[in-house]
Amino acid sequence: MNTEWIAVDWGTSHLRAWAMQGDTVLDHAQCDRGMATLRRDQFQDALLTLVQGWLGAAPVDVIACGMVGARQGWVEAPYVAVPAKPISTVPVRVPGTDPRIRAFVVPGLKQDDPADVMRGEETQIAGYLSTRPHWDGVICLPGTHTKWVQVSAGEVVSFRTFMTGELFDLLGQHSVLKHSVGEGWDDDAFATAVADTLSKPEQLAGRLFGLRAADLLQGQDPATARARLSGALIGAELAATRPYWLGQQLAIIGAEALSNIYATALQQQGAFVETADATQATLAGLLLARTLTRQTA
Amino acid sequence: MNTEWIAVDWGTSHLRAWAMQGDTVLDHAQCDRGMATLRRDQFQDALLTLVQGWLGAAPVDVIACGMVGARQGWVEAPYVAVPAKPISTVPVRVPGTDPRIRAFVVPGLKQDDPADVMRGEETQIAGYLSTRPHWDGVICLPGTHTKWVQVSAGEVVSFRTFMTGELFDLLGQHSVLKHSVGEGWDDDAFATAVADTLSKPEQLAGRLFGLRAADLLQGQDPATARARLSGALIGAELAATRPYWLGQQLAIIGAEALSNIYATALQQQGAFVETADATQATLAGLLLARTLTRQTA
Numbered sequence: 045m046n047t048e049w050i051a052v053d054w055g056t057s058h059l060r061a062w063a064m065q066g067d068t069v070l071d072h073a074q075c076d077r078g079m080a081t082l083r084r085d086q087f088q089d090a091l092l093t094l095v096q097g098w099l100g101a102a103p104v105d106v107i108a109c110g111m112v113g114a115r116q117g118w119v120e121a122p123y124v125a126v127p128a129k130p131i132s133t134v135p136v137r138v139p140g141t142d143p144r145i146r147a148f149v150v151p152g153l154k155q156d157d158p159a160d161v162m163r164g165e166e167t168q169i170a171g172y173l174s175t176r177p178h179w180d181g182v183i184c185l186p187g188t189h190t191k192w193v194q195v196s197a198g199e200v201v202s203f204r205t206f207m208t209g210e211l212f213d214l215l216g217q218h219s220v221l222k223h224s225v226g227e228g229w230d231d232d233a234f235a236t237a238v239a240d241t242l243s244k245p246e247q248l249a250g251r252l253f254g255l256r257a258a259d260l261l262q263g264q265d266p267a268t269a270r271a272r273l274s275g276a277l278i279g280a281e282l283a284a285t286r287p288y289w290l291g292q293q294l295a296i297i298g299a300e301a302l303s304n305i306y307a308t309a310l311q312q313q314g315a316f317v318e319t320a321d322a323t324q325a326t327l328a329g330l331l332l333a334r335t336l337t338r339q340t341a
Numbered sequence: 342m343n344t345e346w347i348a349v350d351w352g353t354s355h356l357r358a359w360a361m362q363g364d365t366v367l368d369h370a371q372c373d374r375g376m377a378t379l380r381r382d383q384f385q386d387a388l389l390t391l392v393q394g395w396l397g398a399a400p401v402d403v404i405a406c407g408m409v410g411a412r413q414g415w416v417e418a419p420y421v422a423v424p425a426k427p428i429s430t431v432p433v434r435v436p437g438t439d440p441r442i443r444a445f446v447v448p449g450l451k452q453d454d455p456a457d458v459m460r461g462e463e464t465q466i467a468g469y470l471s472t473r474p475h476w477d478g479v480i481c482l483p484g485t486h487t488k489w490v491q492v493s494a495g496e497v498v499s500f501r502t503f504m505t506g507e508l509f510d511l512l513g514q515h516s517v518l519k520h521s522v523g524e525g526w527d528d529d530a531f532a533t534a535v536a537d538t539l540s541k542p543e544q545l546a547g548r549l550f551g552l553r554a555a556d557l558l559q560g561q562d563p564a565t566a567r568a569r570l571s572g573a574l575i576g577a578e579l580a581a582t583r584p585y586w587l588g589q590q591l592a593i594i595g596a597e598a599l600s601n602i603y604a605t606a607l608q609q610q611g612a613f614v615e616t617a618d619a620t621q622a623t624l625a626g627l628l629l630a631r632t633l634t635r636q637t638a
Contacts (some may be wrong), residue, residue, distance in 0.1 A: 123558075158547075159554035189517070189550060205550040207516065220486070221505065245543035247582035250455075253486060253502040257456035261420075278385045283543035 045070050047098040050145075051104040051330040052091065054112035055164060056080045056188075059090060061096040064157040067331050071098060087118035088141060099144040105337065107135060110164035111235040113149040115266045121266045123154035123161060127199045130170035131329065133337045150333045153200055160205050164326075168297050171328030172320055173198060181293025184310075185322075186302045190281065192288045204280075204288070206281045209302075215252065216273055224259035225273055226266025231308075233268045237275025238282065238309045245283035249278045278309050289315050297325050342367050344395040347442075349388070351409035352461060353377045353485075355518060356387060360395040364628050376408040377584040384415035385438060390403040396441040402634065403444040404432060404627045407461035410446040420451035421460060424496045428626065429466035431633045447630045450497055457502050461623075462488045466593050468625030469617055471493060478590025481607075483599045485510075487578065489585045503578045505597075512549065513570055521556035522570055524561025528605075530565045534572025535579065535606045542580035548573045553585070557588075575606050588614050594622050 046288035047070060052061040055168045057078035063071040077090040098104070105203040113121030113136065121136040121182045135148035135211040168253055173195065185198070188209040194201040218227040243247055255272055282289070289310060294312075296303045307317045344367060348359040354375035354402065360368040374387040388403070395401070408419030418433040432445035449460035462482045470476055470492065482488040485506040491498040513522040538545055552569055555561040579586070586607060593600045593607075593616045604614045 074407075154558055159550050159558050160551065161554050162555055179488075202517065204547050205554070207512075207518075207549045209518050211549075214515060215504075215508075218515060219507050219511060221504075245545075246577070246583075248542075248545070249503045249505065249574075249577045249581045250501050252504045252508075253455065254455050257451075257458050257502070260458055261451055261453065261456050263568065278544075280543070280546045284546045284622075297409045 045098065047071075047100070048094055049105055049107060049334055050098060051327050052106055052108035053110055053164065053167075053326050053330075054079060054118075055110045058216065059094060061091070061095050061294040062327060064097070064327070064331075067327070069327065081112060081116050084116070084118065087112065088138075088147075091147075092142060092145075102275070103144055103146050105334060106145050107337070108149070108325070108332045109167035109330060110334070113152060113163055118147070119149055119281060119330040120186065121149040121151040123152045125202050126153055126155050126203065128153065129198055130173065131333050133335065134339075135339075136331050139258060145254070148333070149328070150338050155203060158204070160190055160203055162193075162203065162205070165193070166200070167329035168322060169193060169195065169200065169334065170330070170332050171330070172295065172297055172327040173334050174328050174332050179293070181295065182288045184285075184289070184294065184296045184298075184306060186298040186306045188297065190306075192285045194288065202223060204285065206284065208277050208281045210276055211329040214264065215277075216270065221232075221255055221269070221273065221312070224256050224264065224266060225269045228265075228267025230268040230271040234271040234275040234305070234308070235312055237272040239310060241276045241279025242283050242313065245280055248280045261279040274305065275309070278306065282309060282313065289313075294318065295320055295331055298322050342389050342395065344397070345403055346631055347395060349403055349405035349409070350407055350461065350464075350623050350627075351376060351405050351415075352407045353584050356391060357392025358388070359624060360393050361624070361628075362622070366624070375412060376414050381413070381415065384409065385435075385444075388444075389439060389442075396618075400443050400605065402631060403442045404447070404631045404634065405444065405465035406447040406623070406627060406630070410449060410460055414446070415444070416446055416525065417450040418446040419447045420566040423452050423500065423565070424498050427470065427497055428600055431599065431636075432630050434634075445634050446625070447632070450500070452500060455599055456502070457500055459490075459500060461509055461538065463497070464626035464630065465619060465622040466492065466497065466626070467491040467629050468622040468627070469592065469594055471625050471629050476590070476592075478592065479585045481490070481582075481586070481591065481593045481595075481603060483595040484591065485601045487603075488581075489582045490569055495583060503581065505574045505578045509571060514614070516534065517549070518549065518552055518570065520564070521553050521561065521563060522566045523564075525567060526603055527565040529561065531568040531572040531602070531605070532609055534569040535576040535609060536571045538576025539610065542577055544575045545573060565619050569573060571602065575603060577602065579606060581611065586610075591615065592617055595619050 046061040048065045060074040195204040244312040344360040345362045357371040435444040440488040
């Protein structure tokens with residue numbers, strides 16, 4: 045195996061790496077040594093432990109995106125203010141690395157008003173756009189912190205972050221609702237909850253405890269409760285983002301299962317939705333970022 | 342000290358007891374052996390450990406309210422369906438108790454549509470109304486799970502539960518916002534957040550991550566973030582409960598600090614608010630419940 049460069053997606057909770065030759069994946073590895081688990085002097089060891097089998101005598105480029113570029117990360121890669129291309133500046137070189145690697149971190153994006161930030165999604169957006177040079181529209185990147193991103197003329201114009209995924213986990217696993225929310229799914233319950241919350245978003249605060257009460261009084265199925273909780277939270281997000289998706293060209297970039305849930309909710313509202321694979325977008329974006337580092341090398 | 346009866350407020354996380362003579366408090370004790378920490382066969386020991394100094398040769402009545410009456414509690418005290426007086430049936434006798442006590446548990450209330458339940462608040466409502474025989478209006482009982490209760494002709498007509506307190510704790514202490522939310526308070530930030538969320542409740546989902554971004558980009562004061570988080574969540578609750586408080590006679594029963602926060606938010610919307618002490622309301626309600634047990638004895 046002849047690794048030409050290494051692509052790295054390094055988030056809060058996970059580290060994922062790919063051995064690359066051009067745009068071809070030679071190998072893949074991942075572990076749970078996310079940014080939140082590491083001190084600054086531990087990042088290089090965490091990475092080398094994962095990828096040392098891919099290294100040789102000549103230094104290999106490592107191109108990383110995500111929370112690895114935060115102030116508490118491996119190296120701080122300051123945010124670029126929007127409007128801007130998703131990746132507009134050369135990735136930040138990590139100083140003093142092992143001689144077998146030359147490591148770079150892609151900067152995130154920031155927005156002053158309303159205040160918002162992203163790290164990692166800019167790389168997926170760049171990768172998605174790299175094969176669609178004239179694409180204008182809105183990109184939704186669902187996850188722990190879902191992003192809605194308005195793209196025009198190759199630039200990120202504005203974006204908003206929603207804590208929908210984190211709220212779903214907190215409420216389903218750490219609130220009183222954990223006794224009533226279980227595994228499984230219920231398509232009809234999800235669709236009804238999305239529609240109800242979209243039509244009366246101000247009622248969200250009251251719907252949540254209703255999931256507990258429906259269990260106590262009516263023995264509601266835990267799978268139904270899970271779909272209703274997801275539908276209420278995603279419905280609230282769609283109520284807040286209506287100007288982002290109503291009548292817009294729309295793409296969803298994310299993990300397949302979660303992307304399909306968002307696509308279902310949006311299609312129920314009459315939106316036309318395209319979905320794209322998050323990993324492919326990340327790798328295409330990191331390839332683009334690598335090109336920037338080569339131009340200055 | 343001659344204890345005539347013992348009043349008990351036994352919730353999920355705490356056990357509080359008062360040695361009573363008529364409506365006079367002789368002594369008070371509390372511990373953290375809440376319902377969630379106990380198996381059914383451990384309730385009596387928990388109580389006796391706390392109150393044994395108040396017991397004598399003759400059996401003493403113990404009147405308890407709260408989650409102690411849940412299915413997993415000391416004895417199940419089935420919910421009474423609304424509309425109903427807050428305490429309309431004789432409290433449920435705990436079987437097989439120590440000969441020094443005769444223990445009773447006040448039933449909670451339930452509502453079929455929308456599904457909702459309460460345990461403990463019915464006793465505070467009964468106590469509040471016991472000195473106001475012709476009071477009609479809406480009672481707000483703020484807490485981990487805030488209740489809004491419509492009262493007419495001495496009966497609870499309808500009610501809704503909001504997980505606002507639990508959401509505030511989960512988001513402030515267990516989400517990504519924990520890095521940005523600290524101690525302290527900011528009156529202006531709270532008022533603005535309440536008003537903003539009330540006027541655009543569908544934007545709540547987007548406001549939350551904004552608290553994190555405002556810290557990262559603008560170094561927002563953690564006390565300001567805390568007040569904004571509280572204001573956003575209470576604003577969302579007030580948006581959902583508008584028919585409950587708009588133009589209604591309104592009373593808040595709760596802990597003083599939290600009641601004052603709710604009163605401030607409601608007064609900013611032009612509502613006229615009376616506040617009442619939660620402990621006094623609980624003791625008055627338990628006294629009333631005791632009267633019911635004596636009538637059947």
